[in-house]
Amino acid sequence: MTEVMPWDVDAPDTPMTPAEADQAFRELLDRARAAQVAKRIEQLEIDTEARREIARRARADRPCIVESLLDSCDVDTVPPPAWLMNGVLPANAVGFLGAQWGAYKSFVAVSWACHLAAGTPWLGRAEFSVGTPVKALYVAAEGAHGVAQRVSAWRRLNGGLPRGALVILPRPARLNDEGDVEELLAAVRERGVGFVVIDTVHRSTPGAEENSATEVGLAFEAAARLRDECGATVLLVDHAGHDGRRLRGSSAKGSDADFLLMIELSGESRATAQRTLVASKFKDAPADGRWPLRLRAVPDHPAPVVEIGEVGAAGLPDGFGDHPWWLDAIDEDRAAQLVGDGRRVARQIVQALRHVDTPEGLTRADLRALVESAPGDRPSKTTWHAGFALAARAGAIEASPVSVARFVLGSGWGR
Helix, strand or coil: CCCCCHHHHHCCCCCCCHHHHHHHHHHHHHHHHHHHHHHHHHHHHHHHHHHHHHHHHHHCCCCCHHHHCCCHHHHHHCCCCCEEECCCEECCCEEEEEECCCCCHHHHHHHHHHHHHHCCCHHHCHHHCECCCCCEEEEECCCHHHHHHHHHHHHHHHCCCCCCCEEEECCCCCCCCHHHHHHHHHHHHHHCCCEEEEECCHHHCCCCCCCCHHHHHHHHHHHHHHHHHHCCEEEEEEEECCCCCCECCCCHHHHHCCEEEEEEEECCCHHHCEEEEEEEEECCCCCCCEEEEEEECCCCCCCCEEEECCCCCCCCCCCCCCCHHHHCCCCHHHHCCCCCCCHHHHHHHHHHHHHCCCCCCEEHHHHHHHHHHCCCCCCCHHHHHHHHHHHHHCCCEEEECCEEEEEEECCCCCC
16 A cells, blocks of 8 residues: 655645745745744743843842932932042043144143042142042053153152052053953953043044944943943043034033033134133033133153143243144154154154044145144245155055045054
């Protein structure tokens, strides 16, 4: 007896018509889709259970909502906001220091980090008192050379700092990379850091679209973890927009921030502009401070320090406090690569680009104007072209990623 197989039983006696074949095909697709839907539902149910379990475990590490409720009868017991540095840096907060290039924002951030590490009022002024010394971490995302010089200048004027009070990371810590964020969290916890500077946000969020509220929000949440998990204040040094009065990119930056400080420029030219530190936002305190800024020479040191005061009122050498980009020295190994006709101009181009932290770079006209603003004789047209060509041949400058008409420092020539 011949065995009968299922497909023999189910097989039609006559071939299917095109309509029947089409119907069978649709039924096959429906069954396949239903199977996919069921599998997806099962996975979503597993995901939901997993999130509940994660939340349950995390709940054990923090006060529950019921325990955190505050009765209206007890509102007078809520303590006032605390400050790391009175009037400018709140405790346990994330905020921005924004400015255009050449506005002294790195000078200010370095000065704050040094004074907090020393436990002394900013610039010796009682209004900027510091309660206790705070360990600081400075993420020099644009290179450690300029930051190190500024710290060295501060130490020359104010004395040394205890070892470990202020440490510098000489490379970016990417706020949009989970691995880097975890390493940063571990470093802050292990060292007991209470003040973190990220200089700059642009270099610390490679590939991020700064006009995207979502991508900006992810970077901000990484900084917020330093605040929430480590109790640190995080200062995000950032670029300003074209008007110089608001942060560049998404408005989510200012909206999410616990505090916002801007350095505004006023004057007909950047070289002679007055820089003014403006308190634009404090989440838990009035924001109404304005302080003029200038640079102060440090005896026998190539770098200046920032101080409060009007430009031109400190008796400094002509031009010193107005545009001191030429004070950022080049290390000897790099300088040795710039030998030939126009070497002075080539080195000045590198110095200018090191000081100017705009990611778009500068045009040839911008660079020439900066070189001509430096102390000493103005270079001739021939010398200028020779210096520019020398810098290009040495790889010290290269085309900006946003425009072939703009130039940035070459790879390895950063600050």
